[in-house]
Amino acid sequence: MSRVYNFSAGPSALPERVLSEVQSELLEYGGTGMSILEMSHRTPAFSQVIEDAEATLRRIMAIPDTYRVLFLQGGATLQFAGIPLNLMRRGRAGYLVTGLFSCLAAEEAAKYGEVEVLASSEKTGHDRIPDLAPVAARAAEGDLDYVYLCQNNTIYGTQFHELPEVGDVPLVADVSSCFLMEPIDVARYGLIYAGAQKNAGAAGTTVVIVREDLIGDGPALAACPSYMSYRRQADARSMMNTPNTFGIYLTGKILRWAEDEGGLAALAAQNRKKAAVLYGLLDSSRVFIPHAEPASRSIANVTFRCATKELDEEFIAGARARGIEGVRAHRSTGGMRASIYNAVTLEAVQALAAYMREFEDAHR
Ligand SMILES: *Cc1c(COP(=O)(O)O)cnc(C)c1O
Numbered sequence: 319m320s321r322v323y324n325f326s327a328g329p330s331a332l333p334e335r336v337l338s339e340v341q342s343e344l345l346e347y348g349g350t351g352m353s354i355l356e357m358s359h360r361t362p363a364f365s366q367v368i369e370d371a372e373a374t375l376r377r378i379m380a381i382p383d384t385y386r387v388l389f390l391q392g393g394a395t396l397q398f399a400g401i402p403l404n405l406m407r408r409g410r411a412g413y414l415v416t417g418l419f420s421c422l423a424a425e426e427a428a429k430y431g432e433v434e435v436l437a438s439s440e441k442t443g444h445d446r447i448p449d450l451a452p453v454a455a456r457a458a459e460g461d462l463d464y465v466y467l468c469q470n471n472t473i474y475g476t477q478f479h480e481l482p483e484v485g486d487v488p489l490v491a492d493v494s495s496c497f498l499m500e501p502i503d504v505a506r507y508g509l510i511y512a513g514a515q516k517n518a519g520a521a522g523t524t525v526v527i528v529r530e531d532l533i534g535d536g537p538a539l540a541a542c543p544s545y546m547s548y549r550r551q552a553d554a555r556s557m558m559n560t561p562n563t564f565g566i567y568l569t570g571k572i573l574r575w576a577e578d579e580g581g582l583a584a585l586a587a588q589n590r591k592k593a594a595v596l597y598g599l600l601d602s603s604r605v606f607i608p609h610a611e612p613a614s615r616s617i618a619n620v621t622f623r624c625a626t627k628e629l630d631e632e633f634i635a636g637a638r639a640r641g642i643e644g645v646r647a648h649r650s651t652g653g654m655r656a657s658i659y660n661a662v663t664l665e666a667v668q669a670l671a672a673y674m675r676e677f678e679d680a681h682r
Contacts, residue, residue, distance in 0.1 A: 323666040326644030327657040329515040336571045354567050371570030378581050381504050386552040388526040389566045394494045394513035398426035403542035405464050406431040412462045417444045417471035444474040446611040453482035464488040470496035473648040475621030476614040495618045500586035508532050517659045519572050523565035592658045592667040593617045605678045623653030640673050
């Protein structure tokens with residue numbers, strides 16, 4: 319078996335320990351005589367899987383009791399609709415557009431109500447988090463159902479390191495690509511959600527953490543599909559229909575792994591170390607050009623390019639030849655991106671850095 323160094327943006331690297339555990343349990347799970355893939359979601363064994371996943375997540379993120387945890391399907395993208403359908407009670411929300419995913423979320427929400435773009439980084443090619451003062455001023459007017467942001471911009475490699483001041487207006491955050499990478503104060507948000515395939519498992523599971531009072535008696539819009547009603551999903555403990563059983567099982571294992579690694583503070587320390595290796599190299603480079611402004615840099619996705627497309631292609635091909643995969647950036651930006659999520663080891667990052675130095679020496 320030979321595994322590459324995987325810097326894919328998602329689906330992305332998983333901890334080897336978890337993959338081995340899944341392999342060893344695949345034919346028979348926990349003395350049940352069957353695979354987790356073959357098991358009804360109404361069995362005691364599966365109930366324990368989903369309950370343990372939620373309990374572990376609550377421990378490692380210190381989620382207050384006033385929040386509900388849901389394990390849904392449809393990816394982060396379905397939540398672009400789920401959020402306005404459930405939360406647009408007055409029909410107006412503010413969006414911070416800092417990349418493709420927040421742009422798509424704003425466009426989707428505009429089908430259901432008034433969307434105001436409160437800040438945007440489009441003019442500078444999404445290379446930074448914009449000034450948040452106007453967001454605070456607009457939120458203070460008090461008529462917005464929520465303020466929405468994408469906390470880590472997977473494609474552009476920028477991240478909110480501070481949140482806008484929104485007073486009593488609920489803050490809604492897509493944390494798909496920075497989930498579990500550092501501690502966050504859940505109480506500052508009304509709703510947080512993450513597709514699992516970046517840091518928390520396989521594609522097909524989305525974790526939604528929502529303050530109970532926001533979901534009230536039901537969705538804001540009567541036309542909300544039953545599946546997307548946070549109220550119904552919370553009441554059914556994410557099992558109003560057949561949930562993604564295997565995905566939830568895998569996410570549960572990742573959460574246990576994260577806890578065994580020392581929890582989010584320990585993972586954050588390791589993640590900062592990994593990011594510093596790459597940003598340090600980019601800052602002193604004469605060949606690589608970093609995309610994100612230093613104050614807005616992501617700890618999850620490091621974006622850069624060379625002076626020409628030909629050099630980018632040469633770099634990507636050379637990486638592949640050295641067992642380094644997934645460094646081609648998103649098709650919308652070009653250049654390179656190294657996604658250094660929780661399961662990407664310091665050793666992998668050092669291997670990439672060594673190749674970058676080699677490339678630099680050959681081309682400066
Ligand atoms: C990957 C990603 C998405 C899209 O996720 P899907 O599961 O493909 O819908 C949305 N937001 C962010 C921040 C992402 O990284």
